[in-house]
Amino acid sequence: MPASKPMKRKRALTSALFISLLILAHVVLVLLYNNVIMTGSRLNRVDHQFHQLTEDLEYLILGDSHAQDGLNPGVLPNGFNFASSGENWVQTYYKLNHILKDTNTKFRTLVLPFDLHSFSSFRSGRFEDLYYWSQYIEFIELGEMTGERYKHLPEIIEGRYFPYFGQGRSFLRLFAGLGKKDTRPLIKGYIGFDEEGKIVPRTRSPEAKKRARRHFKGADPVSENLAVFFKRILKLCNDRGINVVLVKFPVTREYYSAVGELIQIDEVDKEVSRLVPPGSNTRILDFRRLFFDQQELLADVDHLNPKGAEILTKLAFEQFPKKAP
């Protein structure tokens, strides 16, 4: 039976009230997320510290967790570690682009990770923490590159208007005190690996296999998309006379052999080395096997602990270029 006019009016008002309350709750959540939860996140803290810099840098470190945890800028004269966990070449490119174009911070050498999994397609197109990355990544341009201008529309919407999407962990941490909040001091963007000693020798081998599979199983070890953005990074630096240091970070023997079961390491090494133009201002430093016999310097199968990071940074610094190209 069709609804009467007063009934229709009542329904319209009820629906309007329901939607208004929904929008209000959404706004409250956005504000809560941006102003309370986000402020304390590591990503935000490092970002904030970087944008507070008033002097130029000698060394800027970008890249994923290997660089984030493996290089201590406190050891370097005038360095800053702006790397972040899970960061792929797409993200690094846009972050670098932002630093070069939108900030006044200058630097002479860019340090990047150059690891076995750095080009693996397992992280190609993977964007987490969109609330943060949407301020850097040009999603429309990214879509255009693949021929689909609006391919990343969901990421744009989520990043800009629904920052709390899927952030249940952060809310639980805020309201129920679940999970550990990282309040350790941040020194030049660096905190260090926060789970020291998690991997004991007995569990190292299964853990190594698990991580190796995560990085390479069913994945293209050299993703074309990531290679494109890596070359763009090198070009940006080359055009501006910035040195680039590519670091192959130390890993455990177990991880190295587990990876060897999934990919042809030598072949992948050769392929990614070809992405670096000969005679460019780029230097590759290979420390991959450095701590095979000192595995107490690793916090897990492929990340250095703070002590390992300090030793590696000193060793790497000896080979860093000391002046502009």
Next chain:
Amino acid sequence: MLFNSLEYLVFLPVVVALYFAIRPRYRWILLLAASYYFYMCWKAEYVVLIVGSTLIDYFAAHRMARMPTRRAKKKYLILSLVANLGLLFAFKYFNFFNDSIREVLHRFNVVYDVPGFHFLLPVGISFYTFQTLSYTIDVYRGKKEPEKHLGLFALYVSFFPQLVAGPIERSTRLLPQLARTQTFDFERMQQGLQLILWGFFKKVVIADRLAVYVNAVYNSPENHEGAPLIVATYFFAFQIYCDFSGYSDIAIGSAMILGYDLMENFTRPYFSRSVAEFWKRWHISLSEWFRDYLYLSIGGNRVVRWRWFANLFVVFLLSGFWHGANWTFLVWGALHGTYLVASILTTSLRDRIGTLLRAAKWPRLTAAFQIVMTFHLVILGWVFFRANSLSDALTILSRMTPWKGWAPGRLMVGLRETEFIIAVGSVAILVILDFMQRRTTTKLVLPDRPVWYRWLAFYSLIFGILIFGRFTSEEFIYFQF
């Protein structure tokens, strides 16, 4: 198109708005176009298969109705069976049989060189072929007049809410509804949205989160021992339930908004007190299909005892095979067939034990015991269902040592601690809600509650999905079948 995609969130409101905006006589065209578009978003060329199946069954049913004798009708029934099952065989089972034959002949040093059929399995093929088959069989049996309107029949085969993963609707239920003029009903829209939200919650909050853990363990069982294997198996039980029943809820809810009633596909299956009851509550539309079109056709329980058992066993074996061309599904089906036969054989023994233990005195305790037992029998079956191979399933079972692997470093596989807590918490919410609805037949009955209660439930669901959901657009498990 996936239900849990941004596209569907736009697609459904647009279809609903257009549907009620245009004249009723043209609505079937809109729904048919929308259904084909929905399917073609996945792989456009495979729409030919649906159209082909529709035309053959439409033609076969009409010819059948004109035939004077049952024998003459049978020819057209066979045409429909061959066309639909042939399609299913070609895309789904050919490679399995081909590889099995090659393996057997290879052992006898016989060269067998028939190449495989390397095409992508059309999504939902097992569902829509079974749906159209039910129509031609019903026409053959005289239970249904052939549908005159080809457009409506095509819509019955391809109706988008239930096209790719059911519920497998009967023509006797759905076709008359499609022929009726539907009017917009505010209450139905509310109920439909409520079901859709609940379906989304089950899919993106529970199933997709559990999937991370389950995949990490089941894709490399040799690397795990004890607790992770046990936890992953329990998680899979809830993952598959939430994934599939979530899909069914979204399907039923979407159809409800448009004015159509699809059948219930799940009614709290993990509260079943026997395996037989479980099959009356789990994937009901498929269980009923097998009962009506296979089990009863081969005699059901109106035959000698051994034939009855054989009938049960065959039906479950085929039900397992329906899910996929893999030995794991066959073993899963055989296991459930064995459960049913064993339960019949042990009825009197169990009754005697019950009397001895005075079970009637503690009906709740007895019921709880039966529920737990049934749940664990079902869980054992899920090991075979989810494992990638039979050897993986056996590895999992042999390494399920309950006293090992409880250290947090070993237990947390793929999920961080807080994610694990969310996973367990959301499963607890599901079980509590299922338990609370034990006296009702429909899900989430809210209409009788006060407004603040209903709104609170709506807001909790919406923000629960947004905050705790995993938005990775994971496919529904049953898409692969």
